Amino acid sequence: MLPAIESATREIRCLDGMWRFAVDWDNTGIDDRLYADSLPGNREVAVPGSVNDLFADEDIRNHVGHWFYQRDVRVPRGWDGERIILRFGSATHHAVVFVDDVEVGRNKGGYMPFEFDITDRVAPGGTFRLTVAVDNRLDNTCIPPGEVRELPDGRRQQNYLHDFYNYSGLHRSVLLYSRPARHVTDVTITTDYTGTTGHVTWEVAQSEEGPVRIAVVDKQTGEVVARAGGTRGTVDIEDVTLWTPGVGGLYDLVVALLDDADGPVDIFTQHFGVRTVRVDGYRFLINDTPFYFTGFGMHEDHETIGKAHSNAHMVQDAELLSWIGANSMRTSHYPYSEEFMDYCDRHGIVVIDETPAVGLNWMMAGGILDSGGGETYEEGHVDDDTQATHKEEIRRLVARDKNRPSVVIWSIANEPDTTSPKSVDYFRPLVELTRECDPTRPVGFVNVMFAPYDVCRITGMFDVIMLNRYYGWYVDSGDLETSERKFAEELKGWTEKYRLPIIITEYGADTVAGLHSIYDQPFTEDYQVAYLKMNSKVFDECEAVVGEQMWNFADFQTKYGFARVDGNKKGAFTRDRRPKAAARYLRERWTSMEAARYGRRDHRAR
Incomplete structure (x- = not known):
């Protein structure tokens, strides 16, 4: 899906702010037509924002099912004759959208944008009532999957196998925007270079056939560096500025659809x-x-807003990445907001872009416990319906992010069960689909500790190896000498069997900020640093390791349980972004590494 942009032919009105809000306690609100009038009560909710931490009401936080959002919207009167589009950055995990008394569309999937053409339902200069029923329920047909159970007392409980809190709500901006009747519907750009000359290949799709003109503009200088016509083709950029990690370096492809008089439509x-x-x-x-x-x-x-996008929080996190010497990140375990991805493009942050396919593993719950209750690949768990949704998530992710220079790897799943023979038939079509959607980037998945090189059945399908490993934490906790030996031995096995680059996508130890000991005791800041030093030594001694991405950037919220006290504490930073001792260690290591300074080199093509 194309991003919503403003141009000479397109306008945007942002609908963020305070909306009316009601909890659909019995999940009968759609049948009862709550959308047909103003919502009952006087509650309000912030958009964007997660619902769960906003209210001093545990029943709202734990509600399983629909929340209703509503606001009145005025359509700009200057949009007469234009197509009028209602666009949502995301709704976690499902949405039913009503304009006045009419349902205009539904969406399944909590992390991708979706939109509806409402031209025939609204009038420029007029107002309409916008109502959205947001549903937080997960089942096995969802990505990520889950299960809703009804307790003996009638309460509903949402269970899921991923180790982060199931925040729900309208997490990203809601927009009303206009576009012409004849409009650009898709743009695909691929690039290459020879010496100092860049090669840009484009393909444009439009709602109706007609002449197309393109221009390539250097975003730094504003200079037009190439012009051409047609719905597809290739142009060259002399003395090209390459997009470079740590630096960025962007161009604009300006697409103009023309009328018979050569004017822009x-x-x-x-x-x-x-x-x-x-x-x-x-x-x-x-x-x-x-x-x-x-x-x-x-x-x-983040505290209070949960999984909602905030520009201020985004800038803070990006600045901390720069301060600590990081040149990359993984969008674990779902696609990030378009705003965050745009920032990465502009500032040269390298991204491993991941689908929401987490929790596809009945061997474990949240990465730490056996979930019980059967095999992974069976009817009602991960089955054909799950795979169909997984395919759609891959299509949507690639369609949204295919033109982003920051994205260098598609990660199609995190810690799935790959020990089962059935995993081969589940994943092979997904890998083929990803390569069909985008043949230009490597494809990977993130391997779980229970599936080492001599057990995993699907690694050979992929282009890179990405490993989550917790030697010294979940395995041989506190014994770093044994952990070092075991980790090195396993990496040797991966290296010799596959001869592919290895990225350690997770390694970490829960750490309570401010807890210290003269001994390297688990949960202390001292142990976290010792743990990281051990891992660093293992990485440095393996020629196949081409990356280290510590788990996690910051402490984060999870569902409560004996294994998680107020969330996961493996962050280099606390949840409110205060550095632990580990952050100082990583800053020293990463800023001193020549590889981490790659992005600061001369970015002109050689």
């Missing part, structure tokens, strides 16, 4: 960067230069 601008990505033996190459990933798995997670 629609103008759409898509940013991109000229860069290449490929795997060569153990090396991961960006612009034909070996790249070493330093950084984190991260969560969209």
Whole structure:
């Protein structure tokens, strides 16, 4: 899906702010037509925002089912003759949308944008009542999957196998925007370079056939560096500025749909960067230069707002990434907001882009316990319906982020069960689909500790190896000498069997900020640093390791249980972004590594 942008032919009205709010306690609100009038009560809710932490009411926090959002919207009178689009950045996990008394559409999936054309339901200069029923329920047809259970007393309980809190709500901006009747519907850009000349190939889709003109603009200088016509083609950029980690370097492809008089009918601008990505033996190459990933798995997670996007929090997190010397991150375990991804494009933050496929593993719950109750790949768990949704999530992710220079790997799942023979038939079509959607980037998945090189059945399908490993924490906790030996031995096995680059996408130890000991005791800041030093030694001694992304950037909220006291505490930073001792250690290590300084080199093509 194309981003919503403003141009000479497109306008946007942001609908963020305070909305009316009601809890659908019995989940009968749609049948009862709550949308047909003002919502009952006087509660309000912030958009964007997660519902769960906003109210001093535990029943609202724990509600399983629908929440209703509502507001009145005025359509600008200057939009007469335009198509009028209602766009949601996300609704976690499902949404039913009503304009006045009419349902205009539904969406399944909690992390991707969706939109509806409401031109025939509204009038420029008039107002309409917008109501959204947001549903937080997960079942096995969802990505991520879950199960709703009814307790003996009638209460509903949402169970899920991922180790982060199931925040729900309208987490990203809601927009009303206009576009012409004939408009750009898709843009695909691929790039390459030879010497100092960049090669840009484009393909444009439109709602109706007609002439197309394109221009390539250097975003730094505003200079037009190439022009051409047609719905597809290739142009060259002389003395090209390559998109480079740590630096960025963007161009705009300005697409103009023309009428018979050669005037613009629609103008759409898509940013991109000229860069290449490929795997060569153990090396991961960006612009034909070996790249070493330093950084984190991260969560969209902040106090009060939960998983909601906030520009201020985004800037703070990005600044901390820069301060600590990180050059990359993984969008664990779902697609991040478009605003965050745009920021990564502009500032040269390298991204491993991940689908919401987490929890596909009945061997474990939240990464730490056996979930019980059967096998992973069976009817009612991970089955054909799950796979169909998984395919759709891959299509939507690639369609949204295919033009982003920051995205260098598609991660199609986190810690699935890959020991089962049935995992082969589940994942092979997903890998093929990802490559069909985008043949230009490596494809990977994140391997769980229970599936080492001699047990995992699907690694050979992929282009890179991404490992989550917790030697010294979940395995041999407190015994770093044994952990070092076991970890090194396992990496040797991966290296010799597959001869692919290895990225350690998770390694970490829960740490209570401010807890110290003269001994390296688990949960102390001292142990977290010792643990990281042990892991660093193992990485440095394995030639196939091309990256380290500590788990996690910051402490984050999880569902409560004896294994999680107020959330996961593995962060280098606390949840309110205060550095632990580990952050100082990582800053010293990463800022001193030549590989981590790759992004600060001369970014002109050689």
